[in-house]
Amino acid sequence: NAGVTQTPKFQVLKTGQSMTLQCAQDMNHNSMYWYRQDPGMGLRLIYYSASEGTTDKGEVPNGYNVSRLNKREFSLRLESAAPSQTSVYFCASSRSGSETDTQYFGPGTRLTVL
Amino acid sequence: AQRVTQPEKLLSVFKGAPVELKCNYSYSGSPELFWYVQYSRQRLQLLLRHISRESIKGFTADLNKGETSFHLKKPFAQEEDSAMYYCALSGFSGAGSYQLTFGKGTKLSVIP
Numbered sequence: 001n002a003g004v005t006q007t008p009k010f011q012v013l014k015t016g017q018s019m020t021l022q023c024a025q026d027m028n029h030n031s032m033y034w035y036r037q038d039p040g041m042g043l044r045l046i047y048y049s050a051s052e053g054t055t056d057k058g059e060v061p062n063g064y065n066v067s068r069l070n071k072r073e074f075s076l077r078l079e080s081a082a083p084s085q086t087s088v089y090f091c092a093s094s095r096s097g098s099e100t101d102t103q104y105f106g107p108g109t110r111l112t113v114l
Numbered sequence: 115a116q117r118v119t120q121p122e123k124l125l126s127v128f129k130g131a132p133v134e135l136k137c138n139y140s141y142s143g144s145p146e147l148f149w150y151v152q153y154s155r156q157r158l159q160l161l162l163r164h165i166s167r168e169s170i171k172g173f174t175a176d177l178n179k180g181e182t183s184f185h186l187k188k189p190f191a192q193e194e195d196s197a198m199y200y201c202a203l204s205g206f207s208g209a210g211s212y213q214l215t216f217g218k219g220t221k222l223s224v225i226p
Contacts, residue, residue: 042200042218050211097211099146099204100165105158
């Protein structure tokens with residue numbers, strides 16, 4: 001089991017460029033999440049998908065879109081990247097999105113926007 | 115709205131000394147709390163959950179509803195405990211599921 005995988009590991013973009021971050025899990029989990037991690041800010045939820053076919057905004061959704069492609073895959077798209085989106089992005093999944101669920105995290109994507 | 119506060123950005127202790135990483139929360143319901151840990155060059159992972167009432171790697175955490183705290187403790191710190199620690203609260207999102215709200219994290223440095 002690979003768990004949660006993310007691609008790419010690193011990316012440098014210019015302001016205004018677009019890109020998609022990919023995430024996949026092989027644990028048959030129903031819920032998936034995208035976070036960003038910034039120094040001194042902890043992890044903040046961008047979007048989540050409680051189950052296949054549903055997506056909802058988290059704390060910081062502006063400038064992002066998501067697609068739950070199927071049960072395994074959940075992608076995050078930056079349509080027009082801005083320097084403020086320079087961050088480390090983590091994808092996570094959990095079995096059912098219940099109150100006591102453990103979330104399992106991917107290795108992260110380090111994104112720099114120039 | 116739910117909130118998690120970790121007052122210390124950095125905590126340095128000597129090997130063998132006791133460790134306490136503080137976590138306070140604000141939540142209108144009955145909270146489910148977690149500690150996640152991120153070791154250098156590794157992904158974020160669960161350390162322990164309130165509901166499990168277990169001790170992992172010598173760490174324990176007790177929920178104190180009166181003080182709205184969930185401090186993480188270990189009696190004798192080891193060098194391998196050096197890592198970033200995040201306290202998290204699971205709260206109802208209003209969209210039919212639960213979300214984790216993370217504190218800003220505390221970097222623990224254990225001095226040999």
